[in-house]
Amino acid sequence: MARPVLEKHKAYLDQVNQRNSYYARREFGKDMAQVAGAVSRHLNVLPEELLFTRNATEALQTLIGGFNLLKPGDTVLYADVDYDAMQAAMDSLAVRRGVKVVKIAVPQPATYDAALSTYQKALKDNPGTKLLLLTQISHRSGLLLPVKEIAAMARAAGAEVILDAAHSWGQIEVDVQQLGVDFIGFNVHKWIGAPIGVGLMYVKKGRESAIDPDMSEAPTATTLESRLHTGTTNFAAYLAVPDALAFHQQVGPAAKEARIRYLRDLWVSQVRDLKNLEILTDDDPRMHAGITSIRVKGRTDAAENAKVAAELLEKYKVFTVTRGGLAGGPCIRITPALYTTEADVAQLVKALRGVAG
Missing domain, CATH: 3.40.640.10 (Type I PLP-dependent aspartate aminotransferase-like (Major domain))
Incomplete structure (x- = not known):
């Protein structure tokens, strides 16, 4: 709230x-x-x-x-x-x-x-x-x-x-x-x-x-x-x-959506070059909003996903959520909020480069 x-x-x-x-x-x-x-x-x-x-x-x-x-x-x-x-x-x-x-x-x-x-x-x-x-x-x-x-x-x-x-x-x-x-x-x-x-x-x-x-x-x-x-x-x-x-309404629904999308695009654009990182939503704005999940190649089962999420939190202080159930295997969900800052995104990019670089 x-x-x-x-x-x-x-x-x-x-x-x-x-x-x-x-x-x-x-x-x-x-x-x-x-x-x-x-x-x-x-x-x-x-x-x-x-x-x-x-x-x-x-x-x-x-x-x-x-x-x-x-x-x-x-x-x-x-x-x-x-x-x-x-x-x-x-x-x-x-x-x-x-x-x-x-x-x-x-x-x-x-x-x-x-x-x-x-x-x-x-x-x-x-x-x-x-x-x-x-x-x-x-x-x-x-x-x-x-x-x-x-x-x-x-x-x-x-x-x-x-x-x-x-x-x-x-x-x-x-x-x-x-x-x-x-x-x-x-x-x-x-x-x-x-x-x-x-x-x-x-x-x-x-x-x-x-x-x-x-x-x-x-x-x-x-x-x-x-x-x-x-x-x-x-x-x-x-x-x-x-x-x-x-x-x-005070924030503005369109402005809020734009902000959340901006934060998502900000981190995704900076890690697209990582060959070991799979990004699970297309960059077409019709196909995503703020949430986007990832997989680190070679670490795609549930146990390895949990380890990656733990490393993101414990080493880099970035909180993510593991998710299973997709046909392509488990993943790690990254969810910016309205109050997420560009500095938070920079820390996320550093963390993703650390675990998948």
Whole structure:
């Protein structure tokens, strides 16, 4: 959280703690309507199309597990760049819905044309596909998919799309109406900078029936709220969302995106000459934002990746995250933040030259 958001969050904690049950039962609903209104304006959706969750994982598991337009023998499709919990949720549909589950691999680094052709071929090779999971920005490699174009392909092939936007909103500008997707899971506590424990589920108005009601609700329930029963939530965290959005707007979404992209390009441009370093996103700005992952040649299994990450941290004081699951092998994710400086990038470049030079 930015400091102004953190201070507001502390104040909300005090208010909620003081007013407690009276606030929860008599006033919180009205405040949440205002929070939903603020979010809806930023995403270009209707407030009633949004349901707050604790994170994108909760939202996406609800959408995937509850998606009821599948019948035995249908195909569902996802890729190696998708998040682990979402892959597991798609796999579970084999038992829950009796469908065939297909996993594909996206090239690394993927060009714009290669990404489109990969999904086009997957849909052609699996004509019974009724559900496609897409991740707008991969938490593994940083790949930014052309969601609008792939979603159009899926619709033409008779498939619905569930979109994982956990890492996109706030890292890039997101206008839901431009994506052509009816079901989306968001995080608000990542790149928007709200307190930890705030996510969103988007369901286009009129599509609620495609998602089963929560087990605690009547089977005939029709509202979006009936699709997920989280129980008591972190009131103060939700109340701080408009403050996070205000700070995000004060910085400027386009300026924030430009800054994060600049920091990524700054370090990548200085290590492209390293023959032992594999960079997993293409330099085409359509294919990445701020996140980009690397591999050091000859040190590509999980154990060696962990050693490289440990060396980056212990020797150079650069914190990175190891990620597995890609068809090409494990990798190390590098994620600049809004507050990352050029001096930080210079230290990263020094570190990468040290481990891969």
